[in-house]
Amino acid sequence: MEISAGGRLEVRITAADVGKRVSVRRWSEHAAEGERFTDTVGVLTSWDNGVLLITRRDGEGVRIAESSLVAGKIVPEAPARRRGPAASWEELARISARSWQPLERERLGAWELRAAAGFTRRANSVLPLGDPGLPLDRALTAVRRWYAARGLPAYVQLATGAEGAQELLCAELETRGWTREVTAELWTGGLAPVADRETSGVELSRTADETWLARYQRKGLSDVALKVLGSGPSVWFATVPGAHGGPPAAIGRCVVDGRWAGFAAVEVDPEQRRRGLASAVMAALARRALDEGASAAWLQVETDNAAARALYTRLGFAVHHAYHHYREPEDFGGAGAGGPRVAGTGPVV
Structure with missing residues (x-):
């Protein structure tokens, strides 16, 4: 925090600094001893009526009474990540x-x-x-x-x-x-390390056929959904066949776009998890993406998906940024407000 020449903490931010990244310390007389000072780092998104709103990296907003501030300063943007390809x-x-x-x-x-x-x-x-x-x-x-x-x-x-x-x-x-309904993260990593895995038994296709769809989490897909799944500059679907003609043991999807390969829909039969099938699916897709000239990879993962996050960390991915979907208020009087909603608008990122 900012400390003056006399050794005292100082608040060196004002409402004119809205939009800048700041670090502040506040004091609470009602907190337990040893917990009365709290530090918050993020973007100062508003300062109105004596209350600061600071939005942290994960998108959470923290409201702080101006009267509780004991120190504050502008801080540089977060340093560039040391892992993964550079990208805005x-x-x-x-x-x-x-x-x-x-x-x-x-x-x-x-x-x-x-x-x-x-x-x-x-x-x-x-x-x-x-x-x-x-x-x-x-x-x-x-x-x-x-x-x-x-x-x-x-x-x-x-x-x-x-x-x-x-x-x-x-x-x-x-x-x-x-209202923010969903928060997830976009992770990036190098493509070559993903490809350097066993790919035995993985089959690749340009289309999401009935076999692939038998494992996909969204059931009863419409023609529109199939068109969205098949969209992108260069789309590939991976399948690990299931036993005795049943649903696949694992599936995945990859879209190659210039230097980037984006992974999605990596799903494994719950009874066959922790056998390396997800890694195999991603490796097979990564090799095809490398053949098409890609070198970097990205994927999206929900914040509460611990198993997926552990896998992607092992494969060399790291968080790049968070993203959120904000839903309109319910008080709108437009043609579709309050009326029937199209099926399929559930909690999908």
Whole structure:
């Protein structure tokens, strides 16, 4: 924290520093002895009516009374990660969007509105990478009307935890009643280490056939869902056949896009886990991606999926940033508000 020449802590931030990364210390007289000082690091996303809102790397907002501050300073952006390929969050947002392509899209300035009959939030949310060309409230109204006309709830996908990410826009949506429903993380890593694994028994295909779909977690998929799964610059599906013609022992999906290979839908029969099948599936897909010229890898994982996170760590992946889907408030009077929702809009990242 900032310490003056006299050895005292000082608050060296003001409301003019909104949007900057800060570190603050606050004091609470009601906390237990030894726990009365709390440090918080993140982006200062607002300072209104005597209350600071600081958004941490994981997207969580911390509200702090100005009167409780004992120290505060501006701090540099988080140092560059030492693992994985270099990339900005915006580059990865564009790359990941191309691997789950919607059936319908429309531009609102630099924002992209995406819809695919409700299959996966990634193809049914706004990707706001820049200025919408309208004041925020008008842009959000246009967004809500666009999704309401399609019988879908409006979602906005935002990133936090990387240099220049969208903490401020997260705070703006929250003040307007938008609710964060899902938080996940985007991880990156080198592709070659993933390929350096056993791949025996893995079969590759360009399409998600009935066998592959028998293991996929989403059942009863529509034609729209199948089109989204098959979308992307170069899509591959991996299958480890099951015993006696049953569902596959393991599956996976990979989209190759320039230097990047994106992994998804890596699923293993619960009775055959911890046998290296997930690693084998990813290795087979990685080798094909290397053949197509890719060198870097990314994937998305929910924050509570401990088994997947352990596997990806062993394969050399590391967290790049968090991303979130914010859902519109329920008080909108558009054509689709309060009406029936399209099936498939459940908790899918």
